[in-house]
Amino acid sequence: MAARLGLTTVSSLGPRKALLSLPVRLPSLLSIPAPRYPSHRHFYTSLSPPISPLQLVRDLSQSQVTMSTSGSDHSPISTYEKELAAAKKAACLAARLCQSVQAEILQSDVQSKADKSPVTVADYGSQAIVSFVLDMELSSGPFSMVAEEDSADLRKDSSKEILSRITDLVNDTLSTDPSFCNVILSEGILSAIDKGTSEGGSSGRHWVLDPIDGTKGFLRGDQYAIALALLDEGKVVLGVLACPNLPVASIQHTTQNVGESGCLFSAIVGNGAWMQSLDEGSSPTKVQVTSTADPVDASFFESFEAAHSLHDLTSNIAKKLGVKAPPVRIDSQAKYGALARGDGAIYLRFPHKGYREKIWDHAAGYIVVTEAGGVVTDAAGNDLDFSKGRYLDLDTGIMATNKKLMPSLLVAVQESIKEQQQSASLL
Numbered sequence: 001m002a003a004r005l006g007l008t009t010v011s012s013l014g015p016r017k018a019l020l021s022l023p024v025r026l027p028s029l030l031s032i033p034a035p036r037y038p039s040h041r042h043f044y045t046s047l048s049p050p051i052s053p054l055q056l057v058r059d060l061s062q063s064q065v066t067m068s069t070s071g072s073d074h075s076p077i078s079t080y081e082k083e084l085a086a087a088k089k090a091a092c093l094a095a096r097l098c099q100s101v102q103a104e105i106l107q108s109d110v111q112s113k114a115d116k117s118p119v120t121v122a123d124y125g126s127q128a129i130v131s132f133v134l135d136m137e138l139s140s141g142p143f144s145m146v147a148e149e150d151s152a153d154l155r156k157d158s159s160k161e162i163l164s165r166i167t168d169l170v171n172d173t174l175s176t177d178p179s180f181c182n183v184i185l186s187e188g189i190l191s192a193i194d195k196g197t198s199e200g201g202s203s204g205r206h207w208v209l210d211p212i213d214g215t216k217g218f219l220r221g222d223q224y225a226i227a228l229a230l231l232d233e234g235k236v237v238l239g240v241l242a243c244p245n246l247p248v249a250s251i252q253h254t255t256q257n258v259g260e261s262g263c264l265f266s267a268i269v270g271n272g273a274w275m276q277s278l279d280e281g282s283s284p285t286k287v288q289v290t291s292t293a294d295p296v297d298a299s300f301f302e303s304f305e306a307a308h309s310l311h312d313l314t315s316n317i318a319k320k321l322g323v324k325a326p327p328v329r330i331d332s333q334a335k336y337g338a339l340a341r342g343d344g345a346i347y348l349r350f351p352h353k354g355y356r357e358k359i360w361d362h363a364a365g366y367i368v369v370t371e372a373g374g375v376v377t378d379a380a381g382n383d384l385d386f387s388k389g390r391y392l393d394l395d396t397g398i399m400a401t402n403k404k405l406m407p408s409l410l411v412a413v414q415e416s417i418k419e420q421q422q423s424a425s426l427l
């Protein structure tokens with residue numbers, strides 16, 4: 001099996017897709033101390049008697065953990081370091097599971113959800129792993145998670161086989177880490193997935209997870225990300241983006257010969273944005289958005305899928321701004337990672353009318369880009385508000401760039417949207 005770069009640049013000759021054969025490497029975990037084994041651990045394991053999934057949900061009101069009352073009245077670095085280590089570990093293990101599934105993916109692994117979007121065993125497995133690892137690593141605290149999947153479909157009789165496959169995959173993946181030694185039963189998997197049903201909001205801490213962001217890219221064998229963030233009092237304070245197929249080297253001028261792939265981006269509020277390879281023993285290096293102030297030198301990222309973002313509108317925005325380079329189309333929040341390290345200068349996302357953005361599709365990417373010195377706003381130039389629950393309540397679209405380009409980008413976006421509305425009203 002070969003991993004593929006899965007990015008497209010669009011020239012006057014039309015889309016050109018770079019499909020490169022790269023050896024698939026399974027990332028090793030970062031060096032993190034083994035977790036303490038909390039008393040509730042047995043709920044997940046084969047040693048425990050059958051229990052209700054509700055028993056797996058901690059009573060938040062009984063929690064002993066000290067919660068910050070505001071994101072600004074303490075040192076953010078010391079506050080969130082333990083959480084960052086846990087998030088990196090969770091994302092790396094989830095990436096390892098996803099890589100092994102992507103390497104052998106079959107059409108029969110695809111399930112339908114009510115909204116008809118594709119859901120794979122890797123989607124559920126990734127969510128179960130992140131939920132389980134966070135809970136284990138941060139065992140003394142309350143646990144709330146806003147995540148994409150729930151277990152409703154998996155609990156159906158018709159899903160027994162797929163649930164068994166997920167259970168095996170999760171156990172196989174966790175067994176590669178010496179700190180996890182027990183077997184998780186299917187009921188434990190379902191319960192771990194269902195810990196992602198929190199509504200989030202403006203108070204307390206909430207993990208925000210997209211277990212596979214860019215499912216379409218994942219199924220195609222292209223770009224995807226495991227995106228995990230932490231909200232504290234409604235603000236994103238930490239984010240981790242694991243991008244197993246993103247080249248470690250810049251993709252700025254590259255559609256081939258990309259070298260090794262697998263990147264882990266991370267950020268804590270006030271501490272900058274960092275990137276490391278998913279390889280064992282890699283060290284993070286600080287990343288920054290591009291400093292270009294001239295749109296002529298800028299290139300822009302957008303969705304690979306035309307159904308996810310209006311390519312006509314973004315093309316008009318780029319033209320108005322004076323961007324000369326063709327769009328670089330890649331799936332998932334890997335775009336935020338690539339932007340954060342300066343591979344391109346602008347990210348434009350303008351979904352079709354009626355689409356509601358979810359917080360897990362942007363929280364991790366948002367903090368990685370803002371900590372890299374960038375700005376992320378809606379189409380009206382407003383900051384993104386992650387405190388409203390599972391959805392982002394925003395105006396029309398999302399854009400990200402550096403601070404120098406944002407004022408002219410905002411003008412180009414607003415003019416283009418106005419023109420689009422005028423031409424629609426003439427029809």
Ligand SMILES: Nc1ncnc2c1ncn2[C@@H]1O[C@H](COP(=O)(O)O)[C@@H](O)[C@H]1OP(=O)(O)O
Pocket residue numbers: 117210212213214215216302303304305307308309330331332333351352355361
């Ligand atoms: N109709 C849609 N319009 C916009 N975004 C969508 C749509 N359907 C799914 N998405 C989500 O858009 C994100 C991918 O964006 P991009 O096109 O930039 O790769 C994913 O989070 C994907 O969900 P999912 O995470 O389930 O794949």
Ligand SMILES: [Mg+2]
Pocket residue numbers: 210212213214360361
């Ligand atoms: Mg997503």
